[in-house]
Amino acid sequence: MKIGIDIGGTTVKGALFDGAELVSEREAPTRGREGREAIFSSLFSVIEALLQEGKNVSLLGVSSAGNIDPVRGVCVYATENLMGWTGVDLKGTLEARYRLPVTVDNDAVCALKAELLFYPGLKNVTMLTFGTGVGGASLIGGKIVRGEHFDGARWGHVTLVEGGRRCSCGKLGCAESYLSATALLARGREKLPLLSDVKELFGLYAAGNAQAHAVLDEFGGYLNRLLGVIRAQAHPEVIILGGGMAQSEEIILSLIENKSDVAFARLKNRAGVVGAILG
């Protein structure tokens, strides 16, 4: 059996696999803004619950937000969505604690690897994940872009608006500060103060609420801008949209001007845990 873990800014998700079969799933709030110890305690609780159910677990695959060196299994940089995660030796810590082989990679890279199972012939594919942040990963010419500091194809931190909103990475105007679920909820609450989550915002949009339309039309404008940047720089055959927010497929698709190269994650929110065990 194998365990796949996906560490996002809001939730640590875990899944136990027997071959290709999903046996069990667990999750816990990441508490990413509380710092390294809090994140580790959530991570350990999910892993340990799955280890209790699993027999002969042969691999612990971890997908994490942040810039990850997959060879050393170290998070070389994370934004404040995972406070204190910069410099964390995930592979070393988990191997010492569980005496199991551990693989670690960036969450969008893991989601991309999982979704590529559905596009076996393609060599140029970009993955975007919309959650607490905006993750990005690209396959170009058949190779996953890594970059010198494991920050290649991090589309969430492309500047969309010069001098714009402050991003979790400290820069101004990044795509993430307009397109993450966090950003969308904050913008939604400026017009609809009682909004509980982005799901409710999409529901109000579907019901024809004018404020929700204004907020999501603006979101659509930024999304089209980011897709344009990706097309110009990476020339993908397909751009796959994933992460929790991408589950509102119909509405998001209706906001996209050029839909010809856009697809949604087939594995939905499980792309990260599936990709984590692919090595």
Ligand SMILES: [Zn+2]
């Ligand atoms: Zn940024």
